[in-house]
Amino acid sequence: MMDWTDRHCRYFHRLLSRHALLYTEMVTTGALVHGDVERHLRFNAEEHPVALQLGGSEPADLAHCAKLGEQWGYDEINLNCGCPSERVQRGAFGACLMAEPQLVADCVRAMVDAVSVPVTVKHRIGIDRGENYAFVRDFVGAVSQVGCGTFIVHARNAWLKGLSPKENRELPPLRYELVHRLKADFPHLTIAINGGIKTSAQVAQELQQLDGVMIGREAYHNPWWLAQWDSAFFGAPDAGLTREAVEARMVDYMVREQAAHGTPWSSVARHMLGLRHGLSGARRWRQVWSDHKLKGLDPREVMALAHGAVREAA
DSSP states (O other): OTTTSSHHHHHHHHHHOSSSOEEOOOEEHHHHHHSOHHHHHOOOGGGOSEEEEEEOOOHHHHHHHHHHHHHHTOSEEEEEEOOOOHHHHHTTOGGGGGGOHHHHHHHHHHHHHHOSSOEEEEEEEEETTOOOHHHHHHHHHHHHTTTOOEEEEEEEEEOOSSOOHHHHTTSSOOOHHHHHHHHHHOTTSEEEEESSOOSHHHHHHHHTTSSEEEOOHHHHHSGGGGGGHHHHHSOOOOOOOOHHHHHHHHHHHHHHHHHHHOOOHHHHHGGGTTTTTTSTTHHHHHHHHTOGGGTTSOHHHHHHHHHHHHHHHO
């Protein structure tokens, strides 16, 4: 979810679900040790609960960055051991770390010792074409012994050579049964599943055996789905949200962001382009909100134009 789940996206998603745990895009330790900490870690108070996802492989650097995350107010620190991109591999972190469970354990131990908030790990079920369940079982076993109690498992292998990140999300087969076996073998751990889940029925089915479900790209492309989650999975009353009300609140947010930080409204609007997914006029609405020729307008004016486009398309 690099370049997707920034703080503007998370603010939008929080309007749709008050209870779902939100995750940042992966932030590398190098970006925090050598870069602009505020730019990478600033977030809106409304986003809670929110987890900071880190990428790295040096225990001392990860401990330092985990501490920064805690100081900035994040509710959880997550170590990414699932990203398969070649750029991430060159940094010796992401999915390739699964081949070194003791190093991951050292990293997690350092992070656990540095912070009081939970430290969690996101990973794959395997790397390359190996299909031995013992590989992921032993990985979870080693890392859990140093204080990690939660594992978010993308139920596909990561093929480290020959596939793009997009292909790595689609071509390696989904094997949900391996995640279910992990829960059976480690009943005391919190095990959540990720990968290929696109409906509330699938979520409900997985929650019968597991402790959680992580949704990535489907939540981004079809965000209105999130509006069902609080009542369906958290026992909360229906909030009575409407797409129009959410859009109006996002416009208010755009105005505040522009005044406070000089953020152009287009940097925020790009994350809500799926809000009218499946509705009549959605295409025209998206075209207005993604029209760079309108960048000089106040976002309230753009919203009026978008609504007019929807009416014309009806």
